[in-house]
Structures are given as structure tokens and as C-alpha cells.
Amino acid sequence: MTWLFVAVLFTVATLFYVFYIPGRLFLGPEKTRAGYLRERKDAVYENLRDLNFEYQAGKVPEVDYQQMKSSLQDEAAAILAEIARLENNPSSQKGFRS
């Protein structure tokens, strides 16, 4: 009958762990458009860094480099502008939902 004792003990411990939740729960921040834009900004910055590096390594010709850099900088600037707009006027933030 030892197995029965172990089974009961294990079950009680499991139920206690599952259902006894003291204190506050960690819910994390809700994902917002500004949050999403910050992620996009990081991605574009990373692309810019990669482009600069590839240019310095001699993999990208000058003309291509200037054109691609300009395009990426425009994209980053647009993202920053929208982030600034959302931060200045938080009530206009549009949340994400399923």
C-alpha cells in the first residue's frame, strides 16, 4: 500500500501547487502599437548597422549603399515620428487584439 500513500501525497502536493495562488499575479504589459513600433525601430536600426558594416567590408558599392541607407533612414524616421506622436498623445494609441 506504499504506492497508495505516495500517490495521495503526490496528488495533494500537486493540487496545492496548482490552486494555491497567494499574492498578485504577473500579467505583463499589454502589447500596444507603440510597443510594436519600438520593435520595428530596433529591426530597422539593426538593418542600418548591417548595411554600414557590409559597406565598410566592401560588399556594397557606394551608389547602392547611399540609396539603401536613405531608404532605411526614411523608414526609421517614419517609425520614430509615429512613436513620438503616440507618446505625446497616449489616448490615440490603438491596441492590438485577437
Added chain:
Amino acid sequence: MAELGSFTLLLALALSVYSFLAGLIALSFQKQKLATQPTSSKAPNLVPQSSGFGSLLRQSSERLSETARRAGIASFGAVLLASIILVVCAFQDNFSIAYIFHHSNRDLPGPYKFAVLWSGQEGSLLFWSLLLTGYAFVLRLRYKTDPRLFAYASVALAGVQIFFLSLLNFAAHPFAIMQGNLPADGSGLNPLLQYPEMVIHPPMLYLGYVGFTVPFAFALGALITKYPGEKWIHITRRWTMVTWGFLTCGIFLGAHWAYSVLGWGGYWGWDPVENASLMPWLTGTAFLHSVMMQEKRGMLKVWNMWLVFATFWLAILGTFLTRSGIISSVHAFAQSSIGDWFAWFLVLTLVVFLFFFVKNRKHLVSEHKLESLASRESSFLFNNLLFVLLCFTVLWGTWFPKISELVQGNKVTVGAPFYNRVAIPVALLLLILTAVGPLLAWRKTSLESLKRNFLWPTIGAVIVAIFLMITPESWGSVFGLKPWHDISYFYSLMAISLSVLVILTVASEFYRGGKVISKHTGQGTFASMVQLTHRNTRRYGGYIVHFGVVVVIIGLAGAAFNQDQEKEMGYGDRMSIGPYTLLCRSYTEDESPNYFSQWAMIDVFKNGKAIGSMTPVRRFYKASQQTSTIPDIRSTLNEDLYLVFEGVNQDNGHPIIKAHLNALVMWIWMGVWIMLIGTGLALVPNAQAPARAPVTARLERAQPAPVVTGD
């Protein structure tokens, strides 16, 4: 013990069901709550309304979600306990449990008793469940990264857990009790599995198979929630790479086991079970490449979603093939009637995924278009198409016997020539892309840039090809290669030359990058290359993986030059193969508690000079009444001398020895190590990045909100 094991499995199932249902209810409620909140600019939904009944319901759903998460965590404890019990029963020789009786015996060495856990169908399903709940355990502990997305992933994982635990509880119970009189000893472990690598090969392979459930769970969660952005990919990146590393390791350990144990002199036979492990590896590899396009450019979202699903689905299909016996295989160690369960599960997962894909596909719109064929993006795209083509070929060849049986009534099997006809050209094209890809810039690359970057690597590859052709054949292996003699020689020459091209382009990537760092820091080139790798471990770790892959390819290219000889060898008899002469010095028999063995002692001479002796063995396992060969292999960088004790002439007792001379095999195993080192390196976090590029100057003239997607 068996009762406790059965109980813990039942408890694990109950906890998984609770985790799934409670998680689903909590998420449904949270979704409804969000849907009823106003979304206009006047009423943000970022902070939930916290008044009265609504607040109470919100808290209730969050608590319910937390209990679901905890139940999922606890299910790991229950499955772990069940696994421990089964292993303890194996060590205690508890033959009252049918599974232990069928897969162990008293004289089985300790490590193999531990391996009993995954040596049969019921145990391997338990092991699958243990790994699955283990992965889910880690995921559920790390939920703070993004609680909502993790909650969806947790529910998806709980759904997969329910399937495997239901199988264990109702169709393939590992703690089933023996009927009738208790046997004195077990039937023993399959002799083919009594090999040291078999103690680690299945766990590695299963870690790979099971691990792909995690990216799938996240992808499904992201699809259901219309998750904004690519953060879910960042979250799953390491999971996918770790899983891919395990699967790579598992596949090559299997190949090494086949080479070292099966005694046919080869390492890959396009067997259905080998194919089963290759298919998710191919789609997983494609995903690891194409996911970069999504991260960097927001492209291929639909494609990536399907690749993640296909990889998971093929991993389940692989487990199904290994364990159901639906397709004949030398590796299918356990066969039973659980096929229907798997078939329904595969259909169910496809339906669920397809439903959410159709429902939310508009969310997966690409943010950019392909700008040029000469770009990093297009190289990834072609690379993906080739991987998927190869995967489809393998899938078709694997299932063809079953399909032909259903259509024509007779089973038609396809062999190595079918696969090689597609796999070799595809592999060569992939090698070209592996060489070209790193030298292409994102978006577009000019012809001038291509010429400048490719000139020296191409010259290097051509020099190596000419060198291989003009060297004397007496050097053995791939030297003195005449591609016009046979198409297989041509393919070998192409494979080796393209591999050299890849190595040189990878080296040039390190060198150029190192030079840039060196210019800024004043460090030496090598120190700069180390720093470069540390700054972008994923990219340069990936290059090291590519280097490992081409070393493997060089090893595979050696197969065109393999030779073999078979001869009955009495005392003093000789056999010649390539530069080697084999002399039979003696042969005898031996006995251990687990098996009888016959072995021959062969003196080996190379170009007339004695270089040692080899002892191929043949064993007869007492418990299972089965025979197995243990080839003796003498490995060098150039070639392997591989001797097999094929049998004995019943008339005179002379051993029959088969000798294989396999070119460049060692390169395969070295390449795998390099691949694993590269994978490990790619998992190391990056060193601090340099200062960000200045873009704020353009802020003033920028118009707000042209950034696409996100909702």
C-alpha cells in the same frame, strides 16, 4: 510500482486536460473582454477597466489562466515520476511489467537498462511525453517574457500533451502487467540497440522531434492572436536552433550507429525511418533561413508560418513512422496499432492550423517585396524552395510503397537511385547558394560587387578541382579524380569544388569583417575576427555551421570511391583491397553472460607494410536469440577500412570476412562536430552592439504612420 506508474500517468493526463481546458476558457474570456472594450481614441484598451463585476471577472480569468499554467508545470512532475518508476523497474528486473519483460533481461548491462525507457514503443512514447512536458515546463516557467503569447503557446502544448498521454493511458500503456506466470527472465533488448550510441541517439533525435512543438505552439499562438510584429520569432529563435541542433546530432548519431553496427558499410540507406528524421530537419533548416527575412524585412510571413507547422507535423509523422510500423523499415523496432491515433491527430492538427490560417491570413501580409534577384532575400527564397523540394521528394519516396499498395494493390519500393537523382543536384544547388548567399547584400547586389566578391573564392575552387584531377590515382580516395569516367565522379568533383568555394567565401566573410573591426579598434586581424563573431554570434555561428555542412558534404562525396571485397578466410589466407592487404591470423569463439561471440583476428598491411590488426565480431544474444555484427573500423582522414564478420562456412568453420574501403567518411563525423560547435556559438548572446546609426535628423521631415502591418 506499476500501480504508482499508472496513477502518475493518469494524473499527468488529468493535469494536461485541465491545463488545456482552463487555459482555453481563460483565454476565450480575455478575448471576449477585449472585444467588448471600446477601441476609439477616446477610450483606450491598454488598461482594462477595473470596476465592479468586470474587474472580478478579469481577475478570475487571470487566476484561471495561472492555474492552467501551473497544472501544465505539474504535469511534467507527474510524467517525470512515471519515467523514473519505469527505469527503476528495469533496474530491478521487474518482469511483472510486460514492457520490462519484452525489452530487458537480467544480464543486460546497466546503461542499456536505462535505455530501456526508449527502446520499445510504450517507453518511447513515455519518453516523448517526458521531453514534451519538459520543454513545456521551461516555457511555462519563462512566461513573464510575454504572458499572453505564452498562455496561448501553453494551451497548444497542453493539447499535444493530451494526445501523447492519452496514447500512453489507453493504447500503449508502459505499465501493463504480465498475464499468467511470472517469467524468470526477460526477452532482452534488441541486439542492434545494444551499442553505446543507442544510449544517446534516441534522446537526441527525440529532443529534436519534440522541440519543434515549441515553435509550432508559438506560431499557432501568434496566428490566433494576430500577434503584432515579429517578437514571437525572437522568442522562439533559440528554441528552434537548440531543437535543430539536437535533431542534427540525433540524425548523425543514427548514421554513425548504422555505420558501426548494421555492418553493411554505409551510414545512410534512405530507409523510411531515416527519412522521417530528415524531413523535419529539411523544413526546420529552411525555416532557420527564411525566418531572417521576416525578422529583417517583414517578408515571407505566410511561408514561415507554414514551415513551422510543416516541421512540427513532419516530426509527428516521423514518430508515427518509427512507432506504427505502417511502412517497412529496418529501424522500426516497435510496431503496433497506434497508427490510427496518429493519423487522426495529424488530421486534427492540420484542420486546426488551417482554420486559424484561413481566418487570420490577412494578418500575414508581407511588408516588403523582393527588389532584386541578386539579393540576400532571393538567395534565401531559392534555398527554401530547394529544401522544400527535397523534403517533398523524400516524403514522396517514403510513402510511395504505401501509395502504390493503395492504388495498384502491390507494394513498389523506391531505393537510393530515386532519392539520389533529386538529392544530389539539389544539394549541389544548395552548395552554390551557401557560397553565394553570404556575399549578397540585403535588397540588391550589383554585378560589380558580385564580381569583386566572387573572383578569389572561384579561382580557389577551380584550382582545387584541377589539383584533384591531376594528382595520381595511387594516392587513393578522391585523388586522381576523372570526372568524365562516371557521372558519380563528376558529382563528387562538383561537390568538393563547391565546398571549397563555400569555405573560401565563409573565410572571406570573417576576413573582411575582421578587417573592419581591426580598422576601428587597432587590434590584430584574428582578434578582430573573434570580436566580430562575438558581436554577431548568430551570423558567424551560422557561417561555422555552413563550414561544418561542407565538411560533411566532402565526406559524402567520397562515397563514389567506395570499394568492397568478400572472402572466406582460413588461417594465413589473404585478401587485397585498395592499398591494403588483409591476412587472417586466427579466429575463435567466446562467451559472456549476455551473448556468444565469434571473431577473427586480421593482420593489416598497407602498401606491404604492417600497420596493425583488426577484429571483426559476430554476436549471438542469448535472451533475444538474435545475431548482430560488430564491424571493426580503422579510420583515417583519407579512408576507412571496414571489416565485417559476415558468418562462418558450416563445412570448414572458416569465417567469411567482408572488407569495405570507404573514402572520406571521417570528414562526415568531423563536419557534424563543427556544425554543433557553430550551433552552440550561434546560441551565445551577442556582445554589445556599436552605436546606433543617426536617423533622428530626418525625424522632422518624416510623416507619421506609414509603417505597415502590426494589426
